[in-house]
Amino acid sequence: MALHDLPHPEETGTDAAPHNIEAEQAFLGALLYDNEVLHRVSDWLRAEHFYDPVHGRIYQATSDRIQRGALADAIVLKTDFERDGGLKEIGGAAYLALLLESASDSVAAVEYAQLIYDLALRRALIRVSAELSHEATEATPETHARNLIESAERKLFQLAETGGNQRGFVSFKDALSESVEMAAAAYEREGGLSGMSSGLRAMDEKLGGLHPSDLIILAGRPSMGKTALATNIAFAVARAYQYSTLPDGAKKTEQGGVVGFFSLEMSAEQLATRLIADYTGIPGYQIRRGDIDPAQYEEIRDAVLEIQGLPLYIDDTGGLSIGALCARARRLKRLHGLDVIVVDYLQLVTASENKASQGRVQEVSEVTQALKALAKELSVPVIALSQLSRQVEQREDKKPQLSDLRESGSIEQDADVVMFVYRESYYKEREKPKEGTPEYLAWEEEFRQIERRAEVIIGKQRHGPIGTVDLAFDAARTKFSDLTRDDRYEGIAH
Template sequence: MAVDSRHIPPHSLEAERSVLGALLLDSNAYSKLSDIGLEVVDFYREAHAKIFEAVQDLVSRAEPVDLITLTTSLKNRNTYEQVGGSSYLSGLFEDSYSSAHIVHYSKIVKEKAILRRMISTAHELVDKAHGGVENIEEYLDLAEKAIFEVTDSKLRQSFASIKQILVENITMLESLSSNKTNITGLPTGYRDLDEKTSGLHPGNLIIIAGRPAMGKTSFVLNIAERAALRHKASVAVFSLEMAKEELGMRLLSGVAKIDASRLKTGRLGDHDWKNLTRAAGQLSSSKLFIDDTPALTVLEMRSRCRRLVSDHGLNLIIVDYLQLMRGNSKGMKGQDSREREISEISRSLKALAKELRVPVIALSQLNRGVESRPDKRPMLSDLRESGAIEQDADIVAFVYRDEVYNKETEDPGVAEIIMAKHRAGSTGTVRLKWQAEYTAFDDLEEGYRMPTGMGAGAESYQGSKGGSSLPEAFPPAGPMGGKKGGLDLPDF
């Protein structure tokens, strides 16, 4: 009876033989496989897996790989006859003419192995679903985690040549030298803050923290709105606390400049409706996306962001707020476990920023220790539940408004953005105007600003597939010369 080819797991015996033959032909070929991450379990034929395992053993002991050493190793393992003996090993060697294409064949072997694992994972998930699912949320979380573990075994890259790095460095410097501003990342829309940070850079985790009523959510919403409207950026906002409808009203209030209390009651005049219609049109045509699913895990967030990258591109992720997320680990209880969970979430958000090459802004709570001090301005030690947040973050900034604590303050309507940590630049304070009627922040007039110093940053901004009017990432040429940045770099 004919075998249904659809039920044969994906594999390529020819590619497996080519890899093993190349290893026998060239003792140094194994070093080319480090970026592929090829493993014993990636081979479909058991004999090939045993041969590759013996090769790995020889390499680990710094012994040459050839027919003689491989034969000895297999005999010591009592697997020589199992793999086909002398005739099969000789065939592998004789059928190989060059090791030049070992990376290409290794990728084929790896890709087929990933497909087999995906099929196996899918079967396990189907069986579990047929067996009965008590908690659908736990099942979906398990499914996503299982699939992520398969995708995480994809081809990986380790080293980059110094030539590659220098070409990127010089081209980036060309872009910076032709840039008339100091902003090299995604602009926040606030003059002094952009001068301080040079914008928000890909791969960075930015923590915005503050006590309740300081305006943390309003501040990051303002950044999201300015990035989406002024710079045509694609922005994902994960609101784990406020409903998307409430965020929508805040955005309308800020863009239309309509008092939030009047907007909430619907008591609007003709002029208000005109401004509201204009604001709604601007926001509707932007690439601003809001997800108000509560208690998200980072895995769930990662999955949704990947879809957004594919469909619309992505330039900025905002999370409101970190402590409302769930870790991926199950069964954690107690204060120590909660701190470990927050540490896991913090590390995962940083990893998400690096993977998708976008800045991630995460809001965070502060502990109540602030309230017991005469000076209520926050410090890094006030970050709630985990020192890992401070460790993982590239920037930690606090939102502080003195009028919340001191009704007789000399600075009514003024907010301080306190840069307590800045991995790529200086710390300090940026002063902004607080517009309570719109729950919005704006730049202060020149006479009320506090000097902030020059911004520091050295990455040209480019999000994940996000076409926009952001600073150009790597132009083809610049004032220093051709595409290699004016350096005479040799071709290897």
């Protein structure tokens, strides 16, 4: 009996979803004949991409054996499928032998695998289209068309990225494998850094780097340097960007990353000025006023030529809604890649109208939940800046703590990491006595010791310790940096 004569209950006539049973049979036959074929397709072909569920089970069983270093052929798989009812319906163990007869060569097998994958995406696209049509048809009068568009874009992005709508359940074996890979990456870096480097060694030692799927809250009172620190991190990540090119032409990030910076308070031009000051060492206020000499102008011009190609994308739209922010992040990842998101700042992102009408706490809660979901969906760290309440100013000890977060309940709950930027010199400067007095001399000496010191207080870390990171801060360049060894023991002087 020929393979094409065997019945397939899944074939339902002209209305069946796009599929090609012959391609699936030819590919599986080639895989059983030459197990090396798996290594050319395993990065993107999954069992769920097969239209015939029996074919999907055969592929999964074959993959599991090959990945264990064992042989996978029709004779070996016969034992695995003795009790498989689906296989019995289409010929039983004899079907495996017939697959070998229809095997393609190894070169054609990869093309068949690509066809199987493409047809699976087409079927998923049909399902998504049906869902979107239903949502648009059944939408209530209160549902805004903009929300439907954002929902459509989210589903299409998920389809474009993964070939499926949801990740669904993950086996414990796969979860363990991912955990071991993360530990191996940290071990190979010889520094315990399992995530992406922030560009600050002391912070990396505490956090282990910036981790995909984490929501990191960076909070502080005005003028403490929240935006400066976030900009420094974004700039360091973009400068370190290195990638390799996969066989399909896609880019795989090896180091650093592509950064999406949502600046709801400052303009793109202001952020760019800060980056130039960071890179050149020329104070930002001099650049803004044009108070520079010809040599500095040449230095700035050279700096612009050197850094203009960095993968740092700035969106300075004011009053951006959380739905629009998520849609733009997905679009950036689809078009250019995306490894880190920065949101400056949390309280300026608007929520949906129904949450806004329920009060500020509910509005912020929706924003933080959406940012955490976005971090998981795109598998990138999201750094969101947040303001602190004024109650900090009423305490004698002005070091911030978790209860100082505005609308703190939802922020603290959703965040994986909460960090506070604190500079004692900010408050000490406001205690400045009259010049020429004995009090002034004592104040000046004390202020000199702390003027360029900053602390990043880790108030919460879901997967690590809390504590304080000591950093240096250059106000003229709005730049944070690691302390030198001399700084640690002697303090930082002018």
